[in-house]
Amino acid sequence: MSYALTPPETVSVPVRGTDQCFPVRNIYCVGRNYWAHRAEMGVTDRDPPFYFTKTRDAIVYCPAGETVDLPYPPMTANYHHEIELVVAIGTEGANIAEENAENHVFGYAIGLDMTRRDLQSLAKEKGRPWDNGKSFAAAGPMGAIVPASECGHIASGRIWLSVNGETRQDGQMDEMIFNVQETIADLSRFHTLLPGDLIFTGTPAGVGAVSPGDVITGGADGVGELSVRVTST
Ligand code: MN
Numbered sequence: 283m284s285y286a287l288t289p290p291e292t293v294s295v296p297v298r299g300t301d302q303c304f305p306v307r308n309i310y311c312v313g314r315n316y317w318a319h320r321a322e323m324g325v326t327d328r329d330p331p332f333y334f335t336k337t338r339d340a341i342v343y344c345p346a347g348e349t350v351d352l353p354y355p356p357m358t359a360n361y362h363h364e365i366e367l368v369v370a371i372g373t374e375g376a377n378i379a380e381e382n383a384e385n386h387v388f389g390y391a392i393g394l395d396m397t398r399r400d401l402q403s404l405a406k407e408k409g410r411p412w413d414n415g416k417s418f419a420a421a422g423p424m425g426a427i428v429p430a431s432e433c434g435h436i437a438s439g440r441i442w443l444s445v446n447g448e449t450r451q452d453g454q455m456d457e458m459i460f461n462v463q464e465t466i467a468d469l470s471r472f473h474t475l476l477p478g479d480l481i482f483t484g485t486p487a488g489v490g491a492v493s494p495g496d497v498i499t500g501g502a503d504g505v506g507e508l509s510v511r512v513t514s515t
Pocket of ligand 1: 484
């Protein structure tokens with residue numbers, strides 16, 4: 283049996299310090315996982331974090347030390363940066379216990395949950411899905427995956443982002459509402475986590491808009507940095 287169309291290429295991200303790539307499967311994102319960001323989005327409830335997804339065409343690999351072009355997406359006038367720790371799942375699991383969660387982690391990376399905030403806000407107002415605001419081509423630039431065997435399990439440390447050299451986001455990863463273990467445990471109640479899955483773990487306060495020509499640089503302790511330049515389309 284042959285394919286009716288050419289199958290899409292496997293989306294993958296290099297594994298730092300190796301000649302291997304990590305093949306990407308599903309991309310989950312945690313919403314409102316830092317109190318200060320939740321407040322800046324105007325939310326005062328105490329509800330637990332929740333999830334949305336991006337498609338694989340969100341992934342743009344950003345090699346360390348390079349500034350990668352990131353096209354300004356269509357249908358927005360309010361394109362926002364969100365710097366996030368990304369967890370890469372290596373081992374399948376459902377209903378994972380918190381104390382066992384780290385055994386399912388392959389590694390960690392730095393990533394951007396790029397957001398068409400105007401479309402997301404409209405969706406919220408209308409009670410519609412967030413997909414147009416969150417899931418689009420190049421909406422998830424990320425650096426290489428650092429194996430947990432190299433960086434250990436990331437539970438704390440600084441996470442930051444600057445635009446044109448000016449610091450916009452400067453948080454601490456131990457300020458997550460659901461830490462990595464709790465996120466894996468909770469998410470795996472809803473979805474069987476599979477090898478290749480990525481989890482964007484939410485952003486600290488300080489999100490904001492970028493324009494063509496802006497250079498975004500961000501990083502987190504233990505997983506390195508990334509840099510992108512927003513280009514006009
Ligand atoms: Mn986010």
